[in-house]
Amino acid sequence: MAGRGFIHDKLEIKFLILYITARLVEPVPFDTVLDLTLCDDAIDYFDFSECLADLVKTEHLTLSEDGLYAITEKGLRNSHICESSLPYSVRLQCDKNLASCNRKLRRKSxxxxxxxxxxxxxxxxxxxxxxxxxxxxxxxxxxxxxxxxxxxxxxxxxxxxxxxxxxxxxxxxxxxxxxxxxx
Known part of the structure; x- marks a missing residue:
């Protein structure tokens, strides 16, 4: 883990990625998921990349041919179950960032x-x-x-x-x- 923050292990990073992808209005590229996930100072690029790949392997997320990530039904179920284990301050920051991102995605479409x-x-x-x-x-x-x-x-x-x-x-x-x- 890179710095001081509320996310302390890879399982929590996976919970955070699921929390984020469950709230996106459409599939997004790697960079967008990364930007949204780096809302906590303790998360680094390498841990994030590994967790994202694991979520695709375990079929919690899909990766399309054009490089877009989307949550699956399995991912949605697990996201709803695990979201309360994420720190409240992290969820608030995510919600703020997601609102801005979703506005841009809607506008683009x-x-x-x-x-x-x-x-x-x-x-x-x-x-x-x-x-x-x-x-x-x-x-x-x-x-x-x-x-x-x-x-x-x-x-x-x-x-x-x-x-x-x-x-x-x-x-x-x-x-x-x-x-x-x-x-």
Whole structure:
């Protein structure tokens, strides 16, 4: 063990990893589990890595082909049984860190932007925004250059609500534009 803290052995590290993975909203990579687990000064990288590998071997966690860890039913059962043995202060710190992590994970899954090259040499930028109920906006735009397409996707990721609001404002506007075609 590395420093002073409340977690004193590998079994407690495993309890902590199960506690954390049981509360994540989706599977996460190694680094995310590591960051969340290092909330106690007594945990070091090598003990953590060994405990995480053991939890996969014992089928408390799964490791997907793309390197994402998720808790299993077996892991959930054992997590609920053992969570009270974790120090209260460690659980409080974990809960705070998990809330922040889960907000970022939800946001990441709700905002999607990417670009792909078309046959004619131009690019298509795909922008999507979801909420808890489903799709809010799905927009595809043609861009002449890759750098422009990537810049547009990056800007959308930073503030998708602004684009959505502007589109809604323009579409809901009751004043016709000068170039509108009147039938």
């Amino acid at each position: 709700q905002v999607r932007a990417g670009c792909e090259k078309r046959e004619n040499g131009t690019y298509t930028v795909a922008l999507a925004l979801d909420d808890d109920m489903g799709s809010v906006m799905d927009l595809r735009l043609a861009m002449p250059r890759e750098d422009m397409a990537k810049e547009l996707a990056d800007r959308f990721r930073k503030n998708p609500e602004r684009l959505y609001s502007e589109i809604m404002r323009v579409l809901m506007s009751s004043e016709p534009g000068e170039d509108d075609i009147v039938e």
